[in-house]
Amino acid sequence: MSEDVNHEFETIRVRQEGRVAVITLHRPEALNALNQMLMQETVTAVTSFDRDPEVGAIVITGSEKAFAAGADIKEMAPKTSVDMYLDDWFAAWDRLAQARKPIIAAVAGYALGGGCELAMACDILIAADTAKFGQPEIKLGVIPGIGGSQRLTRAVGKAKAMDLCLTGRTMDADEAERAGLVARIVPAEELLATALTVAGQIAGMSMPVAMMAKEAVDRSYETTLTEGIRFERRLFHSLFASQDQKEGMAAFVEKRSPTFVHR
Numbered sequence: 001m002s003e004d005v006n007h008e009f010e011t012i013r014v015r016q017e018g019r020v021a022v023i024t025l026h027r028p029e030a031l032n033a034l035n036q037m038l039m040q041e042t043v044t045a046v047t048s049f050d051r052d053p054e055v056g057a058i059v060i061t062g063s064e065k066a067f068a069a070g071a072d073i074k075e076m077a078p079k080t081s082v083d084m085y086l087d088d089w090f091a092a093w094d095r096l097a098q099a100r101k102p103i104i105a106a107v108a109g110y111a112l113g114g115g116c117e118l119a120m121a122c123d124i125l126i127a128a129d130t131a132k133f134g135q136p137e138i139k140l141g142v143i144p145g146i147g148g149s150q151r152l153t154r155a156v157g158k159a160k161a162m163d164l165c166l167t168g169r170t171m172d173a174d175e176a177e178r179a180g181l182v183a184r185i186v187p188a189e190e191l192l193a194t195a196l197t198v199a200g201q202i203a204g205m206s207m208p209v210a211m212m213a214k215e216a217v218d219r220s221y222e223t224t225l226t227e228g229i230r231f232e233r234r235l236f237h238s239l240f241a242s243q244d245q246k247e248g249m250a251a252f253v254e255k256r257s258p259t260f261v262h263r
């Protein structure tokens, strides 16, 4: 992907700015509803950037009005249970959550249902003051299907996750930040610039170190405290074999900025 860094696909736009890759969801006619094409294109782009040594961080964003208004209801409506099971509907999104490089969701407007779930599958969620989050699937006679009941509960706790999943109501950016879903809120007009700055800071770190930091935090969701601390300690010890640990600590002692080589 790095040779042709500005690319328009059917449902997404991708570009690269230095070591930051930006994926913009682009289905304006449907408020970026997540259809199968958008899922495939987004996951393919993320997978490709994840493998690209010239990319240190990825930003996923939408439009001013909608990050994504959910999975595509019109596409799903006629499906049967067997269709959904045989096609393993939404399984491809799991590949996005398996990316090893940090992904920032820059969210303005609606992030509902699958849109909220996509944002939560990213590593840092930066919201515009216009953002609205929710899991309204219950109003459609279904429940979240891209991890919402699990990631939302881990992010905001059982009380608020139950409230959101059982009533289908939306919460604004302030409430989402207070609840712990959102890392930062910024004025809508500063959203992309802020996301790019944060992504640029991350991409300027040693890549293996940033990847290990992500892996260690993610591990806290999957394991006991004792095992998680042991895992973190092993990664930490292993970094003393890296050139970037030598450079980072030498730079501090010599009162200069480090030059990381991602090794």
Ligand SMILES: CC(C)=CC(=O)SCCNC(=O)CCNC(=O)[C@H](O)C(C)(C)COP(=O)(O)OP(=O)(O)OC[C@H]1O[C@@H](n2cnc3c(N)ncnc32)[C@H](O)[C@@H]1OP(=O)(O)O
Residues within 6 Å of the ligand: 029, 030, 031, 033, 034, 069, 070, 071, 072, 073, 074, 075, 110, 112, 113, 114, 115, 136, 137, 140, 142, 143, 144, 145, 146
């Ligand atoms: C089932 C699982 C696992 C996950 C899901 O995500 S289910 C979907 C959850 N999301 C929703 O239920 C939200 C659906 N959308 C809305 O409620 C509204 O569109 C809105 C409140 C987000 C915005 O309302 P507004 O009046 O400003 O805009 P609309 O005229 O309603 O929408 C414009 C255009 O977009 C189409 N649209 C919007 N959301 C979806 C969607 N999730 N799937 C398919 N299409 C969507 C909407 O139909 C309209 O297009 P048309 O005028 O051509 O019908």
